[in-house]
Amino acid sequence: MSVDMRTFLAHVELANPITTAAGCAASGRELAQFFDLHRLGALTTRSITMAPRAGRPTPRMAETPSGMLNAVGLQGPGIDAFLERELPWLAQRGIKTIVSIGGGTVAEYSELARRLADAPGVTALEVNLSCPNMEDRGRVFAREGSAAAEVIASVRSIMRYDVPVVAKLAPDVADIVAVARACVDAGADALSMINNPLGMAIDTEALRPSLAAVTGGLSGPAILPLAVRCVWQVHAALPGVPLIGIGGVMTGRDAFQLVLAGACAVGVGTALFHDPYACLRIERELEDLLRARGFQRLADAVGLAHRPPGSAPRHLLVDTEESAP
């Protein structure tokens, strides 16, 4: 018996729930050396910016217990090169593509959306809200409901209706539910959670910060519980909103936790650095776990852990043998 792994990101159907996390699969070509990208539920690009960006100085990476810090600084060739070379490559191959965008002002996000609105091959648009807002003393958009909402409203008004707009939230905020609600009220069709919380490591040989940028984003298994908590809280408050759970997913069991907390899709980031085949392996492991527990559909497991203690799992309440036509 195979499990129906299809999932919906708003009204867009994905063949399975596993996607790459923004910034962890570049624009696809590197992973395509290893496997057929059609086997992903979707590929999420790195965050595309208006102008080319050289990013931060090196060292940009420091391994930390069960995780790593990165300070890449959104290095990339900018939207023109993306539209010219990277997106067509994905579009021609029919790969489901979630395009991530990043900007420093609301106008910059709107302009990026405008440039992508007519581009073929955009399955969904993910708005990386973890960029510093240049018009608000560098305060990160995702840290403030109203700033995040302003970006989302403007992007949503520009993007075509059939392209879902996904707001990507940061975990290090006082009230993630409030930010999530502000984004949904502003028109976000789905939410991605979580981006990297900020961390720091100090090199005890050099007696200096390990990263040139001093602080960096923490990723990997160390943040899985943080992601599970965020997905749980937001699903509890906004049960109808599709969530992409991201953060520290290395195995199918990690993905399953996020699904049970309320995610209908799962992003895989740092695991790709460890294992280029991570997405395929995690998808298979997740399917095996679902099958072993009697699920016929992934959808039946989404948010299941929220049921009151003592109640039987939904999917086991129906006698599926009998009800099947």
Place this chain on the structure above:
Amino acid sequence: MAGTPVQVTGTVLTTRRVDAYHALTVVAPGIAERFRPGHFVSVAVGGAYTSMVTRRALSVHDVKSDYGGTVELVFTVRGRGTAWLAERRARDTLDLVGPLGRPFPLPRDPAHCVLVGAEYGSAVLFPLADALLARGCRVDFVLGGAGAERVFGAMRARRIAETTTLTTEDGSLGLRGKVTDALPSVIADTRADAVYACGPMETLRAVTAVGMEFDIPVQVAVEEQMGCGIGVCMTCVIPVIGDDGATRMVRACAEGPVFRGERVRFEDVGTIPFDALGAPGGGARHVS
């Protein structure tokens, strides 16, 4: 396609100490047959439940077709990951991805080549020497290290090369000094057409400077901190001048690790040069 990387579970065949270094021979069929000199592999460290999430990049020192294809890795213990690797024993398995990176370009016609290696950087030069010899090139080695036990491959170099010059900083073997102190006279004596080098950035910078003085090309294999080794994480960048004269922050793992020395802006490694494409203020706006 040659060079398309694969992931394999390799079995350790032998482990040994070579001077100050550890050498592991691993049965890794898919990798061995795709290998070209200059390629590296990435190794998962720490076992199944490890807290070490990034892989370790190691140059391939040797490939052999025995046992369906083996690769030999030579390394020094630097941190937790390489310490774990040093404890591997025969029959242990290792998760390898490779071959990775761009290999050394080889001269079309037989040429005189000087191969310069500092510390374990020498390891990657031996398959290169074999490939050059097979093309009828003349090969001369300059190998160095801090002390005698840190000069890798002196015996093998003596066996295969026209000449081998050794340097140590403490004078315990060969000439006292650095590889770059000995290099000018080797280039002059051998009337070298090209130099290949591997070692710390500082050494590569100095070797490139010598090559430029003699007006001969230098190919360097750089070492920059790597998170993924396959070109997706963007952590391994160095400033390199492109064919169009523009400086870009390029990935050492995917566009390198081999570059033409004079294209690498060694003095700016660890910075974003102001004139690099997309640098803050250099055309693009800085948003974080």
